[in-house]
Amino acid sequence: MTNTTTAVAADARQTLILGIGRELFAIDAGLVREILDPVPTTVVPGAKDFVPYVINVRGNVIPLIDLKVRFGLPPQEMTIDTRFVVIRPKIAGDWLNVACVADKVFEVAPLVQTSLADTTKMGLRLPSDLISGVGRWQDKVVLMPDLERILN
């Protein structure tokens, strides 16, 4: 364990590794407020399809986003591993509280982020404009979502 932490490059950032659909995503740990067990959701008729619900988080009503819809991944039923991750990204100059559905939350891990090369973009099979970078975690490819683009 000590070996791996010392081996971490200086420019690594602490990120939360999430499993969403078949993909792994990493969100900057500084943006994560809390990780909740699923709570009752409320449908918002007429809302954009990737923000279909609102939930109550400590007395505040916040939107629940579904990254699977945004990335065109197949829908997935809630399982015992499903969590709601409350994040607070800065969107268009304002801090915004949103929760996002994660099919599994792994761990907080340092991640060295590299920007997307044109060649890797081709291999993603996902809308690459919504991804700001990639990294490696436990020998697997992890995507960094571009929250600003996703939510705007």
Added chain:
Amino acid sequence: MFVLDDMDLNFETAPGSAPDTAATHSETKSVEAPRPALTAQNTAKASETANAETNDAVRVQSGAETVRVPAERLDELMDRVGELVIQQARLNQLAESSANPLLKGIAEDIGRLAAGLRDTTMNIRLVPIGSLFNRFRRLVRDLARDLGKPVDLITEGEETELDKTVIERLADPLIHIIRNSLDHGIESPEGRIAAAKPATGRLRLAARHAGAEVQITVSDDGRGLDHVKIRQKAEEAGLISPGALVPESELWKLIFEPGFSTAKEVSALSGRGVGMDVAKRTIEALRGSIDISTQQNRGTEITLRLPLTLAIIEGLLVELAGSRYVIPLASVQECVELPEAQGNDRNLLDIRGELVPFLRLRELFGTDDSIEEHQKVVVVASGEIRVGLVVDRIIGSHQTVIKSLSKLHTGVKTFSGATILPDGAAALILDIPQLIDSGQLENRHFAQIHQEAA
């Protein structure tokens, strides 16, 4: 917190009314100050105004005991109280299903305390509307001078208290209405004399409590709205078809349409056709309503109705396709059963001889169209328009702490906000004026919006 303004105070003894105003005042503000020594300076005052000024006098006296607090702290307090009310409702629900008398007792006590705390906190945010009225004195004086129309401004009910935020947001709409009254309503001195009226015009600003609402009226004794001109203009703009029979009350409402102005020439003050529609929208955003009544050559009266507070409303909780929604109780008129025989071809309901159109919320929200038996209709009103909303079930009334929707949901116009139910789930609050406006939208259109969003 009281705003000490530059208004001149003239005190006088008003033996009939002063003691009990002072008494009620010291009760509500728990100020044990003795009744202020009132000196008669102006004896020619009406007892009404004396009454208001006595109130002011008490305030000046208790000035040493007031505390200035930044507004954000009050907002924070209100948020906390809102959360407390939600948790208290949960506790109540738990206590009701429990057999423990001790728990029931505690839940009841906490309920009483929470309700008291909520009322007190709401009262802290209330500010007398006089602070706003006084701002208009100068406006009216300047306008009167610029227009060459002498005008007396009469204010009533300055002591009426309203939520701080409401007062702040009311300033602009009221300025528009006052400008309109002075510019279009009140005639020039010569015109007034010709119409056998005193040369000096009269503009009255009055505020009073009416239930959980505050009514603000702006009335002038000018020439009134000209229904020939309005009709002509409306026909030109295509708002009504030529020769159509339109009730006068509907005709007056047209002045709130965007771009509507009957002024022959555009002045610095008004006539540009912006203003009244903005005023109306602002008032509606405050969950208020605006009404107009006018009489040829007698004057025009514009009435604003506003809720006392923005933070908490009484709501009617309904269920629809498994979700719960809140309808503001202030706009609910009645609830009726949807007749079984009601076909799908016509969305009209016969309520005691009056035909009321209704909206099937299931269709509007694009939820599954399986028809629930024994559906209910909640008849809501916005202004004079009555519309029925078809829901599956009516759950009951609900103390609704309003939470705003996130920026991600700004495109959703059907809801004015959200709230948290006793079981911890969120529920959306229906925006009734918006819903009635969009009533014409069909399912098809709604589906289209869905596609665009995708």
